[in-house]
Amino acid sequence: MYKIYVVGIGPGNIENMTFEAYEVLKKSDVIIGYKTYIDLVKDEFSHKELISSPMKKEIDRCKDVLEIAKTNKVVSLISSGDAGVYGMAGIMLEVADENFSVEIIPGVTACNAAAAVVGAPIMHDSVNISLSDLLTDWDLIKKRIDLSSQADFVISLYNPKSNGRTTQIQEAQEIMLKYKKADTPVAIVKNAKREGEQIVLTTLSEMLNHDIDMLTMVIIGNSMTFVKNGKMITPRGYKV
Numbered sequence: 001m002y003k004i005y006v007v008g009i010g011p012g013n014i015e016n017m018t019f020e021a022y023e024v025l026k027k028s029d030v031i032i033g034y035k036t037y038i039d040l041v042k043d044e045f046s047h048k049e050l051i052s053s054p055m056k057k058e059i060d061r062c063k064d065v066l067e068i069a070k071t072n073k074v075v076s077l078i079s080s081g082d083a084g085v086y087g088m089a090g091i092m093l094e095v096a097d098e099n100f101s102v103e104i105i106p107g108v109t110a111c112n113a114a115a116a117v118v119g120a121p122i123m124h125d126s127v128n129i130s131l132s133d134l135l136t137d138w139d140l141i142k143k144r145i146d147l148s149s150q151a152d153f154v155i156s157l158y159n160p161k162s163n164g165r166t167t168q169i170q171e172a173q174e175i176m177l178k179y180k181k182a183d184t185p186v187a188i189v190k191n192a193k194r195e196g197e198q199i200v201l202t203t204l205s206e207m208l209n210h211d212i213d214m215l216t217m218v219i220i221g222n223s224m225t226f227v228k229n230g231k232m233i234t235p236r237g238y239k240v
């Protein structure tokens with residue numbers, strides 16, 4: 001049986017990698033992943049065989065991992081954040097057959113990192129929605145935004161906006177405004193827990209006046225969310 005690790009390396013800084021993820025990378029011979037992620041670990045693991053692979057070649061990357069594992073090298077496929085949240089874990093499990101033992105090592109996902117940076121906005125029921133419609137129909141994404149807004153969930157948006165994909169965040173805002181108040185607190189966190197970290201606390205009606213891109217998480221509160229001392233809080237209901 002050949003061994004493969006799929007490792008979530010956390011949002012960026014080495015301190016936010018889990019101990020287990022660190023240990024697995026330390027014992028790996030080969031670390032493979034999208035170039036930006038390899039760049040995040042290359043200083044710490046410079047003596048390893050590091051393989052950067054291009055974006056949008058996820059299936060090829062997994063097939064490369066199979067070939068490396070067959071040489072009996074310890075191989076880790078890395079994703080930022082948690083590999084099981086819009087990462088490589090599911091694809092690797094789908095591609096590998098019964099000759100491979102695939103172990104998934106959890107990581108701190110961007111949503112948790114961004115939430116901690118701005119306060120405690122996901123203390124209550126929340127959903128993650130990716131605004132990328134490359135692999136998911138936009139109509140389905142809109143339906144999920146609509147129903148989770150209607151049900152007063154806190155909403156964390158992954159992949160909110162790219163250079164070529166700019167209208168989705170506008171439509172998302174319009175849908176959320178059907179159910180959520182205009183002054184609902186919104187956190188926009190760029191590069192959470194890594195170099196270039198930027199935080200904006202704003203509101204649902206104002207959020208598009210700020211810089212949002214593919215390095216950004218957008219967290220929209222529920223009807224109870226408020227800001228105190230510069231921190232965004234979604235209360236659980238304790239009488240403080």
Ligand code: SAH
Pocket residue numbers: 011012079080081082083084085086087108109110111113114157158159160189190191192193194213214215216217
């Ligand atoms: N597997 C990753 C998510 C990959 S999807 C995880 O668990 O975090 C990529 C999206 O995640 C980006 O477009 C951005 O919305 C978000 N993201 C990843 N790292 C981030 C960080 N450090 N700060 C803010 N957003 C981040």
